[in-house]
Amino acid sequence: MSGLEDLYREIILDHYRSPRNRGELPTPPAHRVEGYNPLCGDEVVLYLQVDDGMITDVRVGGQGCSISQSSASMMSAAVKGRSIAQARSLVRSFKSMMSIHEQRLDGGDAGAGSDGTTLEVEEAPEPVDPEAMGELAALQGVVKFPVRIKCATLSWNTLSQGLDELETGA
Amino acid sequence: MSAGDRFAAAGTAAPPRPLDPRAxxxxxxxxxxxxxxxRIVYLDSAxxxxxxRVVVxxxxxxxxxxxxxxxxxxxxxAEEATRRYEQARAAVGRLIGAPRPEREIVFTKNATEAINLVAYAWGRHELRRGDVVVLSEIEHHANFVPWLMLREEIGVELRYLRLGADYHLDLSDLDRLVDGARLVAVTCASNVLGTxxxxxxxxxxxxxxxxxxxxDGAQLVPHRPLDVRALGVDFLAFTGHKMLGPTGIGMLWAREELLDAMPPFLGGGEMIRDVRLDGFTPTDIPWRFEAGTPPIAEAVGLEAAVRYLEGIGLxxxxxxxxxxxxxxxxxxxxxxxxxxxxxxPAPDPLRRSGVISFAVEGVHPHDVAQVLDTRNVCVRAGHHCAKPLMRRLGVSATTRASLYLYNDEEDVEALVDALGEVRRLFR
Structure with missing residues (x-):
């Protein structure tokens, strides 16, 4: 019952070995935002170039485990060329993909017959179409390893924070 | 009573028989x-x-x-509970050769609290702005942060013994560093390097x-015979749960006259002789430093652990x-x-412990530990509460396997095999 192949899918390892959009952008005009997980030391630095509400370029720096770094790489590929609204929607979808599975894991079949051990989630998860998630769906397996979920969500929370800062002009 | 008693028959005169870790x-x-x-391959005793079982x-x-x-x-x-609590103090004292354990051993929550006790009760009382405390850069955060707090609070000056290329402390500049210092606070054994x-x-x-x-004896007291008189130190901090005892109990040994001159640490019941509306009189050592109901059952468990270790022989x-x-x-x-x-450092009978930190090229320590876990091999991955040392080594984290009396070559082979799996996955 290793489940290792669920965690370390080939596409994840590929993004870990060959991270996409690695590097920096000049600030300004780009916006720089850092995410940090003090517990394990994982670190993600994002450079967001936004023009007219579109994320025209993304660069990723930082260091950490395969899950945090591949998730950041996949995230950068997924949001580059998207509007801020589309990126925010993707953040929501990604985070609910993590939450839904968190629930199913604990409560067996989600819904009827739940024995009450279902984990609390921050927000009611939206239905996620795995097709629409593209290769991000490969990260689904992470939810079987609860301590690693924060590794996968680090870059997404950092992106959220960066978009907030851009929109409030911080 | 103790399962360790069966080892006691061996005594200390004959050359020590090898341990039987499987037993x-x-x-x-x-x-x-x-x-x-x-079966759990437990490589995280550090x-x-x-x-x-005898402890539980x-x-x-x-x-x-x-x-x-x-x-x-x-x-x-109640008298029996007191007797057993104090008997545990005597047992701990025996283990480290304390001349007067009934006065010199203070029970704390853990080794961290023992060091904080010295920083608060001795440090705050004795140290003034500009006074020097010497540490080493391989300390656990428990022996950094209390002194960094005193630096912020009082303005003490901190100096550091550095790590040499051989992973031992560089003592070439020792006398100059220590000159004018009030305290040298240093670990007996690194929880990262095994030094x-x-x-x-x-x-x-x-x-x-x-x-x-x-x-800081947290990483050494559980692993080898140690005698505070021979060591010549003034304070020794260590903890129960790393030496087969329960969590929630640690120890400070200190020279009697030092303890006697120190004001209390935490205030409350148990640590006073008298309390008036306008003041209090603290009680005698060691109870002066044990405010509130102490970890009594933990002391009882700890005594069983000490007896078990004594039965085997450190x-x-x-x-x-x-x-x-x-x-x-x-x-x-x-x-x-x-x-x-x-x-x-390289293996050495006196200068190296069973703590082995390593890096697998191209694989983050958390991924190493995750893969090892699927083989029931328990190792630690992270900064090991030694971030200054991590910076010195130029890494953010390491994977650490640590050995104890119940580990054997079979456990080492399980680690070696599981690392093969790590390499296959992260080619």
Missing amino acids: LRADVPLLAPDRPGG ASAQRP EAMDEYYSTTHANVHRGIYAI VVDLSPIVTSARRAGALVLA ERVREHEVALTAYAIERLEAVHGDRVKIFG
């Missing part, structure tokens, strides 16, 4: 070979050891037959400078760990040397 594992419920889900049984027995609060009851079980610090020149230099010496534990550490390093280098780098 010792049979004493430890969590390490049972027939555990559902598979974080916390797995206790033998002693605590159960105490709660079932004896428990009452200590130092106040006038009834039989056993040679305290003798440090103590000599500190004496000459008129400085006191605090030794010299045998040391010899076992020295041999096993040499074996583990040799195997890691032979099988994985092309991709595994060990951060620590």
